[in-house]
Amino acid sequence: MLYNVxxxxxxxxxxxxxxxxxxxxxxxxxSPARAFAVAGKQTKKMWLIILVLATLFSFMAAVGYFGIGLGQLNIFAIASVIASGIYLxxxxxxxxxVGKGGNSGPYGPW
Known part of the structure; x- marks a missing residue:
């Protein structure tokens, strides 16, 4: 019973x-590619590669591709959480x- 829980x-x-x-x-x-460069972060292409791999590995962990039974968290699933957490x-x-105007008032831009 404990293992099922x-x-x-x-x-x-x-x-x-x-x-x-x-x-x-x-x-x-x-997000636009220019926003990544303006914010001083890695390129959009690099983040897309990282996040596609993170989504793929976390999906495989959710459907039980890596191990016996569903939801076997492994090093790839943990790395995907870390990568997604850093991004978010x-x-x-x-x-x-980036792109938000600093001169907006309570009812919109001035």
């Missing part, structure tokens, strides 16, 4: 890792700020 928890964590990686990948796809915590806020 732990397997369920690991599967939920793997699904959350996949969702986090997919969210980061979608944001990177929708550091790159996403910097890239999102």
């Amino acid at each position: 732990l397997d369920l928890i690991m599967w939920i964590l793997a699904i959350c890792a996949f969702g986090m990686s997919a969210w980061a990948l979608i944001h990177a796809i929708r 915590a550091d790159v996403k806020p910097a890239v999102s700020e």
